[in-house]
Amino acid sequence: MKSTPVRAVAVPGLVALALTFSACSAGNAEDGDGGNGASSDLTGSLAAGGASSQEAAQNAWIVGFQESNPDVTVTYDPVGSGGGRENFISGAFPFAGSDAYLTDDEGELTAATERCGGEAPIEIPNYISPIALVFNVDGVDELNLSPETIAGIFAGEITRWNAPEIAEDNPNADLPDAGINAVHRSDESGTTENFTNYLDIVAGDVWTAGAIEVWPQEFGGEGAQGTSGVVSAVKSGTNSIGYADASQAGDLSVANVGVGDEFVGPTADAAAKILDVSPRVEGRGDSSIVFELDYETEEGGVYPIVLTSYLLACPSYTGDEAEAGELSKAYLEYIISDEGQDFGAEEAGSAPLSDELQSEVQSLVEGITVE
Structure with a gap:
């Protein structure tokens, strides 16, 4: 076998997970949505968590989102994928990060559907690494x-x-x-x-x-x-x-x-290529974009030990969850925007979604309703 050179992966020092920006950021917000689709008049606190693999990327996304939304405080608790799914299902997190998609091996998919008022939860890739x-x-x-x-x-x-x-x-x-x-x-x-x-x-x-x-x-x-x-x-x-x-x-x-x-x-780049050679999981609904990774690929230049990390959210948020739902939708829109994907790649070394996949994911998030 021959060796493909390794590029060093470095994570710049980022600020803490919970951030509140000073008035100097407000000028950015006055210019509009900052390229993330979020309204600059958003206010409140958004607390979620899950996969610790997303911690560096979430750090970066929080920075980028709050630059355009200085009156919103976002926190992401890297409790692990299992903890993220548990807290999402219980309603403690309005959205969660998970390195594994939901299944009914232990009833998680059914429980998440019940948590979302009988609607199948949204499962979208946001982080390939x-x-x-x-x-x-x-x-x-x-x-x-x-x-x-x-x-x-x-x-x-x-x-x-x-x-x-x-x-x-x-x-x-x-x-x-x-x-x-x-x-x-x-x-x-x-x-x-x-x-x-x-x-x-x-x-x-x-x-x-x-x-x-x-x-x-x-x-x-x-x-x-x-x-x-x-x-x-x-x-x-x-x-x-x-x-x-x-x-x-x-x-x-x-x-x-x-x-x-x-x-x-x-x-x-080598990690991102695996999605090009991997099929999607069969039998999933339109709100679930999840993959069966082809670990046995012999395609040149593909790095096979990959996690595709997902965001879990509900298709709609009502009542007491309306405020958290509004903030979650805005924040998720930023993550999967061009700006968010580029910022995650720059600061955390993640591979941006392909244009086609990004467009499909954006449609699901934009379709989230808040009442």
């Missing part, structure tokens, strides 16, 4: 890993960095004779579900736990809370490797993953 294999290995700056080797490492079957399986794909690397510290998410996580779904499909004979949101303790490794926890554990650990949204990899090294006859790095 590679799940990077971040590593901190003594003397190793670049690392190639085949799908089977990745599965072996995280299943606890490959335990040393100079193992033959790793050495075969890295003939020029000075691999240490040291134990592997494999770091995983300790919380319920859509990132974990996407990562283990990849392992299950491409190396199911090695990874035997299936696609799961909660890490199986029998496979060992070090657990860490949230995306930031995994990154911190790998960075501070010795000879460590973990999986995390690439936008939060910071200055950690990231591995190239075997695809066909090459190794591909986790760039935003």
Whole structure:
């Protein structure tokens, strides 16, 4: 296999999740909607949350949205995908971020439909990003890993960095004779579900736990809370490797993953290409735009370990939820606008939606009603 160069993914330091802009931003609001479709006379507070993978992008979107809407305070709590779905279904969040679409495996799709007054919830992709294999290995700056080797490492079957399986794909690397510290998410996580779904499909004979949101303790490794926890554990650990949204990899090294006859790095462009080769989930309604990712693709230049993160919302908001619904619609319109998608890519390394997909998603959000 040949290696495709890795572009470093850096996340600029962004301000805290809850932001209130000073009067100097008000001048921008007076010019109109700031390109986000939101009325500059919006006021109030909007509190939501969910997938921690979206944290950096949500930080950026909050900044951009509030520049044009200085009288709105938006907060996003990165409690994880499971927590996001739970709080959306309970009504605690007017919208939520999730790295996994709703299913009825545990009744979530039905419960979300009931929460939305009997209407199927809106599920739209807003964030496409590679799940990077971040590593901190003594003397190793670049690392190639085949799908089977990745599965072996995280299943606890490959335990040393100079193992033959790793050495075969890295003939020029000075691999240490040291134990592997494999770091995983300790919380319920859509990132974990996407990562283990990849392992299950491409190396199911090695990874035997299936696609799961909660890490199986029998496979060992070090657990860490949230995306930031995994990154911190790998960075501070010795000879460590973990999986995390690439936008939060910071200055950690990231591995190239075997695809066909090459190794591909986790760039935003390479991640975005997987939607071009992936079918949509069958049997979903018009309000659900969700994908079955083709992890086994051998298409050149495609990075296969990808999460497509979704926004969950109701098609209509009434009564006590009307104010939150109005703010949610405006904020979601900003996220999927040209400005929002570009800002997310610039500040958080996410891959903007294709023009066709963006147009379809915009139609759903613009159709949200508030009474």
